[in-house]
Amino acid sequence: MEKILVGLKRVVDYNVRVRVKSDGSGVDTDGVKMSINPFDEIALEEALRIRERGEAKEVIVVSIGTSEAQQQLRTGLAMGADRAILVESTTAVDPLTSAKMFLKLIEKENPDLVILGKQAIDNDNIQTGQMLAALWGRPQATFASELVFDGNRAKVTREVDIGLETIEIDLPAVITADLRLNEPRYVKLPDIMKAKKKPLEQISAADLAVATVNALVESAYEPPQQRQKGIMVSDVPELVAALKDKGLV
Amino acid sequence: MSKVLVIAEHDGNKLNASTAKCVACASGIPDSEIHVVIFASAGEKLAADAAGLASVDKVMYVDNSSNEHALAAVLAPQIVSLAGDYTHIFGPSTTFGKDLMPRVAALLDVNQISDVMEVIGSHSFKRPIYAGNAILTVEAPEGTAVVATVRTASYRAVGNGGAAPVEQITVSADLPQHTRFVSLQAGKSDRPDLQTASKVVSGGRALASSENFEIIFRLAEALGAGVGASRAAVDAGYVPNELQVGQTGKIIAPDLYIAIGISGAIQHLTGIKDAGTIVAINKDADAPIFDVADIGLVGDLFKIIPELEKAIRS
Numbered sequence: 001m002e003k004i005l006v007g008l009k010r011v012v013d014y015n016v017r018v019r020v021k022s023d024g025s026g027v028d029t030d031g032v033k034m035s036i037n038p039f040d041e042i043a044l045e046e047a048l049r050i051r052e053r054g055e056a057k058e059v060i061v062v063s064i065g066t067s068e069a070q071q072q073l074r075t076g077l078a079m080g081a082d083r084a085i086l087v088e089s090t091t092a093v094d095p096l097t098s099a100k101m102f103l104k105l106i107e108k109e110n111p112d113l114v115i116l117g118k119q120a121i122d123n124d125n126i127q128t129g130q131m132l133a134a135l136w137g138r139p140q141a142t143f144a145s146e147l148v149f150d151g152n153r154a155k156v157t158r159e160v161d162i163g164l165e166t167i168e169i170d171l172p173a174v175i176t177a178d179l180r181l182n183e184p185r186y187v188k189l190p191d192i193m194k195a196k197k198k199p200l201e202q203i204s205a206a207d208l209a210v211a212t213v214n215a216l217v218e219s220a221y222e223p224p225q226q227r228q229k230g231i232m233v234s235d236v237p238e239l240v241a242a243l244k245d246k247g248l249v
Numbered sequence: 250m251s252k253v254l255v256i257a258e259h260d261g262n263k264l265n266a267s268t269a270k271c272v273a274c275a276s277g278i279p280d281s282e283i284h285v286v287i288f289a290s291a292g293e294k295l296a297a298d299a300a301g302l303a304s305v306d307k308v309m310y311v312d313n314s315s316n317e318h319a320l321a322a323v324l325a326p327q328i329v330s331l332a333g334d335y336t337h338i339f340g341p342s343t344t345f346g347k348d349l350m351p352r353v354a355a356l357l358d359v360n361q362i363s364d365v366m367e368v369i370g371s372h373s374f375k376r377p378i379y380a381g382n383a384i385l386t387v388e389a390p391e392g393t394a395v396v397a398t399v400r401t402a403s404y405r406a407v408g409n410g411g412a413a414p415v416e417q418i419t420v421s422a423d424l425p426q427h428t429r430f431v432s433l434q435a436g437k438s439d440r441p442d443l444q445t446a447s448k449v450v451s452g453g454r455a456l457a458s459s460e461n462f463e464i465i466f467r468l469a470e471a472l473g474a475g476v477g478a479s480r481a482a483v484d485a486g487y488v489p490n491e492l493q494v495g496q497t498g499k500i501i502a503p504d505l506y507i508a509i510g511i512s513g514a515i516q517h518l519t520g521i522k523d524a525g526t527i528v529a530i531n532k533d534a535d536a537p538i539f540d541v542a543d544i545g546l547v548g549d550l551f552k553i554i555p556e557l558e559k560a561i562r563s
């Protein structure tokens with residue numbers, strides 16, 4: 001393989017407990033910690049391992065987002081990506097539009113493989129990889145937990161509801177990473193320094209000339225119904241009695 | 250008037266319960282006609298089962314050996330060729346639907362609404378975002394198909410008693426050869442299914458080994474419950490991946506959920522928000538799981554669980 005393209009989305013860190021703004025206009029992201037979407041980090045780690053095994057030559061990280069997403073791209077470069085592309089957009093980009101933007105980059109870069117995270121933990125949409133594969137007319141292997149390459153093909157094990165499914169796909173293709181694909185490496189300080197010198201190309205979303213169509217309108221945000229703290233019991237007989245009370249045993 | 254096409258999920262022999270839940274969601278769309286389509290290698294019996302679901306107006310099935318195993322790249326063009334005048338195309342928010350429906354949406358050049366938890370109107374829906382920490386209302390544009398996945402934990406399966414007409418149909422679509430099924434390693438099926446079980450017992454990192462996890466299986470057996478696990482327990486290899494409950498595992502809504510040695514991380518809680526009664530057993534009185542538990546018991550699970558199993562069996 002020559003090139004692998006990896007998507008890195010900047011999202012609210014998974015440790016932050018997100019709250020809805022009191023006026024219902026959105027969620028409060030002021031001053032909260034932002035990180036690479038955890039699944040995208042796994043996607044990048046996998047691409048790096050493929051390159052380190054000598055099965056690919058170049059790993060390119062791509063982010064579609066505000067100029068602040070440069071931070072996440074720099075982290076990706078520090079992890080080991082060769083270069084980065086930021087598609088700069090001041091407004092949120094929906095999955096269909098993102099997929100179309102990735103497709104434009106694919107037309108330019110001709111990667112053999114695109115690896116994205118299976119979902120972004122902000123909108124939990126689980127769509128972009130599948131949409132990209134559809135528009136590209138290429139295979140998709142979502143929720144991947146193991147990849148094995150054999151020339152122009154890949155065998156991908158997928159985490160599905162009833163267990164593990166293995167499919168074989170022809171390359172080029174889109175793969176989306178699940179949690180157990182690998183454990184991403186930690187970034188070391190010297191790598192952060194080195195990453196500052198790696199190329200980070202910035203293009204404006206407008207330059208890709210992708211029109212947003214059939215947008216969904218986000219009309220209201222509300223907090224979820226909270227569960228109430230219940231009772232504490234002190235031993236097993238009390239627990240069984242409480243369950244009996246509710247008719248559960 | 251809305252016309253909803255529901256994509257059935259099945260394993261070749263049986264409809265998955267998610268299908269009846271999608272129908273339940275679709276029936277919440279005002280003034281809707283509901284069609285179910287089955288893609289299989291031999292779909293006649295599955296179609297008859299779907300025809301028996303309440304609220305279904307028509308069932309279609311497409312027999313093709315290429316449809317023996319559900320591959321999104323193979324199914325999506327067939328669904329698109331049927332899309333015609335349907336106002337809505339629904340699939341379940343299971344790994345089957347999550348894989349398939351965005352591929353359909355992209356081919357129709359529409360965005361997808363993921364995880365519908367409430368239908369407000371024909372083009373207005375509620376869905377969870379940020380691991381369920383916020384609920385978003387979205388409006389889909391009129392004039393294009395609404396492609397959506399249905400958050401199955403938010404719906405009760407429709408009952409039987411339907412008698413919809415069944416039609417075998419053929420579709421003309423170019424089916425790609427670039428994606429091939431190789432194998433499926435399915436979990437044990439001698440236990441109640443995690444996604445539909447009315448009771449679920451879950452174990453976490455505290456179990457510390459797959460041998461120890463046996464006490465969870467034994468308690469579940471005593472209760473007639475399904476078994477689940479936290480991500481930490483799955484990552485550590487105590488149990489297989491299909492048992493993971495949470496944001497990135499299964500979202501479930503049993504009447505009774507017993508969390509044992511699970512701390513209650515947001516990502517785990519997302520999976521059990523709709524459970525009837527949550528019981529937490531944890532040695533740390535400050536564990537966040539107790540904030541959402543209806544019944545809490547502080548203590549060492551290795552003492553409590555065998556005792557609880559005994560008490561339930563007697």
Ligand SMILES: Cc1cc2nc3c(=O)[nH]c(=O)nc-3n(C[C@H](O)[C@H](O)[C@H](O)COP(=O)(O)OP(=O)(O)OC[C@H]3O[C@@H](n4cnc5c(N)ncnc54)[C@H](O)[C@@H]3O)c2cc1C
Pocket residue numbers: 014038039121452453454455478479480481482493494495496497498499509510511512513514515516517530531532533536548549550551
């Ligand atoms: C992107 C992302 C997605 C994730 N998705 C999921 C998901 O889908 N599902 C999920 O579960 N997690 C998920 N996680 C992980 C989640 O954040 C937590 O790390 C995980 O849920 C912790 O599992 P645990 O509660 O078993 O382990 P821990 O947090 O380590 O908790 C173990 C608990 O056991 C208790 N304990 C220890 N010994 C005993 C004993 N002898 N008796 C009684 N209690 C004892 C401890 O007090 C502690 O509360 C995700 C994380 C990320 C970043």
